[in-house]
Amino acid sequence: MEAKAVQAFQFSTMTRSTKPERTGPNDSLRMFGGFKKQLFVSSKSLVVACSHNNIPARTLESETFHAPVDENFILKSKSQEIEPYLNGRCIYLVGMMGSGKTTVGKILSQALSYAFFDSDALVEEEVDGTSVADIFKHYGETFFRTKETEILRKLSMMHRNVISTGGGAVVRPINWKYMHQGISVWLDVPVEALAQRITAVGTDSRPLLNYESGDAYTKTFMRLSALFEERSEAYANANARVSLENMVAKLGQRDVSDLSPTAIAMEALEQIKDFLMSEDGC
Numbered sequence: 069m070e071a072k073a074v075q076a077f078q079f080s081t082m083t084r085s086t087k088p089e090r091t092g093p094n095d096s097l098r099m100f101g102g103f104k105k106q107l108f109v110s111s112k113s114l115v116v117a118c119s120h121n122n123i124p125a126r127t128l129e130s131e132t133f134h135a136p137v138d139e140n141f142i143l144k145s146k147s148q149e150i151e152p153y154l155n156g157r158c159i160y161l162v163g164m165m166g167s168g169k170t171t172v173g174k175i176l177s178q179a180l181s182y183a184f185f186d187s188d189a190l191v192e193e194e195v196d197g198t199s200v201a202d203i204f205k206h207y208g209e210t211f212f213r214t215k216e217t218e219i220l221r222k223l224s225m226m227h228r229n230v231i232s233t234g235g236g237a238v239v240r241p242i243n244w245k246y247m248h249q250g251i252s253v254w255l256d257v258p259v260e261a262l263a264q265r266i267t268a269v270g271t272d273s274r275p276l277l278n279y280e281s282g283d284a285y286t287k288t289f290m291r292l293s294a295l296f297e298e299r300s301e302a303y304a305n306a307n308a309r310v311s312l313e314n315m316v317a318k319l320g321q322r323d324v325s326d327l328s329p330t331a332i333a334m335e336a337l338e339q340i341k342d343f344l345m346s347e348d349g350c
């Protein structure tokens with residue numbers, strides 16, 4: 069797909085949330101830390117009308133996940149706080165299969181009014197709509213990785229995108245050359261939770277998980293554990309890290325399964341803010 073086509077693709081598929089309409093006359097001052105930026109926010113709920121499907125939404129939806137308005141209010145406020153400091157740089161989500169890159173990426177893109185791309189989907193498009201599983205089956209993993217690198221090269225020339233990468237993108241150093249044009253965020257999810265999520269939806273779409281014997285969960289857990297062992301150092305190259313285990317401790321939640329994709333998106337913005345401040349030497 070030529071860069072021009074990718075740009076055209078961006079505009080044809082871009083789903084930008086429209087500017088939020090604030091409600092309530094009594095704006096109250098609420099200091100959001102970080103860049104000592106004062107954000108006047110309405111004391112009432114924030115109605116976010118998403119252009120996606122032209123359905124005015126009281127909540128941002130990502131597939132089957134709905135977040136209460138207050139979570140979206142905070143998400144939008146945090147994104148407005150850091151957006152000026154991003155200077156249009158792309159956000160790359162990295163992490164193991166099942167870590168929520170695609171789900172959280174869509175939510176982040178809406179909050180930042182960025183376009184959203186899933187690198188797997190772009191690879192499939194590049195191979196005439198062939199699924200990732202069939203690309204692995206008919207052309208092999210090396211062919212897939214070459215296409216993945218080409219897609220990341222083209223995306224690195226664009227701005228204002230949230231890009232959910234495939235779980236193996238971190239393995240090739242050349243891919244980091246492209247992802248470091250933007251800001252990379254590692255969604256660090258315990259392998260047990262990954263195995264539960266992927267077992268719930270099946271492993272057919274993830275060809276690297278179809279080798280172990282045993283029941284679906286055990287097979288998936290064993291394979292993910294082996295992959296994580298190989299890759300954990302590569303994921304640590306990311307500029308920012310969202311540790312769901314740290315979130316559980318910080319928020320006093322019982323388990324990582326209690327963390328909604330929107331809450332994880334908020335934490336991602338928090339970690340991006342910390343990275344930006346470290347860049348500024350704050």
Ligand SMILES: Nc1ncnc2c1ncn2[C@@H]1O[C@H](COP(=O)(O)OP(=O)(O)O)[C@@H](O)[C@H]1O
Pocket residue numbers: 131163164165166167168169170171172232265266269325327328329332
């Ligand atoms: N925070 C979450 N809590 C529970 N399930 C989640 C969460 N985030 C994603 N999922 C589910 O986990 C599966 C994998 O999510 P996905 O976004 O496809 O991950 P990735 O792109 O990293 O492989 C999907 O079924 C998705 O609905």
Ligand SMILES: O=C(O)C1=C[C@@H](OP(=O)(O)O)[C@@H](O)[C@H](O)C1
Pocket residue numbers: 163164165166169170188200233234235236237273274275276
């Ligand atoms: O971890 C991996 O090597 C892969 C992860 C997949 O993407 P998700 O992380 O979105 O499942 C997809 O790129 C392919 O099956 C390879």
Ligand SMILES: [Mg+2]
Pocket residue numbers: 169170186188232233234
């Ligand atoms: Mg994905």
